[in-house]
Amino acid sequence: MHITVINPNTTRAMTDMIGSCARGVAGPGTRISAVNPTMGPASIESHYDEALSVPGLLHEIAEGERAGSDGYVIACFGDPGLDAARELAGGPVVGIAEAAMHAATLVGRSFSVVTSLSRTVGRAQDLVRHYGFADRCVGVYACDIPVLALDDPSTGAAQVIIDLCRQTVERDKADSIVLGCAGMADLCSYISAEVGVPVIDGVSAATKLVESLVTLGYSTSRRDEFARPLPKAYVGGLSAFELVD
Template identity: 40%
Template sequence: MDIAVINPNSSAAMTARIAQSISRYKAPATHLRVLRVETAPISIQGHFDEAACLPGLLDAVTQQERLGVDGIVVACFDDPGVGACREIATGPVIGICEAAVVFAKTVAANFSIVTTLPRSVPIVEELVVKYGAERQCRQVRAADIPVISLEEDPDRARKAVRSEIEKAIAQDRCEAIILGCAGMSDLAEELTRTCGRPVIDGCVAGLKMIEGIVGAGIVTSKAGAFDYPIGRELVGSGAGRGCVPA
């Protein structure tokens, strides 16, 4: 099966890190395409950045659909434009926040989420409610680091994330942790070993969910909300402008 993991920001370093982190988890028969949206902001930190990334993201999804991709992961924890992507795509589309929440609810009675900046907290809290997990989510926390610091100052960023996880375990008494940024993808294994809790990376969760759905032969329903857009030929050029591989 062919699966596209699309990072809707333009960071080459983050996209490469996502590709490296998730590649070892893919099924042997999976052909993985990890892409970034070159025309998007360098990081997605709030509502404006979400809106700014959407034209390039939708164009990338249109391109991948025309190339015959079987499923798509939107690799940003704000899950930007997932509904619109589902209208374009025939195969399943998942955002990494939704995937991570499903995984956490499956392996733990409760969880906390550690994201980057405080401004992201209310966005993630809204998604938690949307995905029906407000009772299981103990708290959404911010490590108070810009997304770009995960690339530019990784040691400081790791310490900040670890510190916030330790607070979540001590204060929230949570049974699992979700990493609330695709740029944290490479931290999950180490933190799981050292924190004594499952630490869930939404990029891996998204990949495995899409592999399972595609493997079961299930596609996106076109019976209502996710039907193809009216005037679909006008949605994106399909040329993948600014969409480049890791």
């Protein structure tokens, strides 16, 4: 099985870390390709960044289709372009926010999200509601460390996140924590050991969900909404995205 894990920002080091996390949980017969677009923002920290990450993301889906990929992970916590990616991909597509929240509801009643910048809290709340977990999510907190600084030891990100986790477990009675940024994936086991409740990384959770869906033979329904987009004219700087029958 071949799963493509797409980091929608253009920072290769983060893509490598994400790929490594995915490979750490993939089954023996699963090959992981970790890729990122060559166009768009270096990190995703606003609705603007997120919207502009989607063309590059969709290009990577199209590349994955040509390469015969069986399924896809979208490795940014805003789950950018998920619905569009599902129209385009033959196999299943799962976002890391979606995957982490689903996993959280299987290991406890309540969860909190700890994300990067406070300006992304709203998007996380949107997704919580969209996926149906408004009754289960008891808090969304931001560590206020930029995405690309999370693995810079000088920011002390792990400790800041651990402190937020402990606070929300104590104050909000969270049964588990969802890490709200792909850039936190490699901190997950360290944080988990300190916090004492499940700390869930969406990159690895999504990888297992996609792998499971492929094994089960389930992919996106083609009934109507998620059928392949209709071919039509695309012009200007995005004309390469024109689909043909």
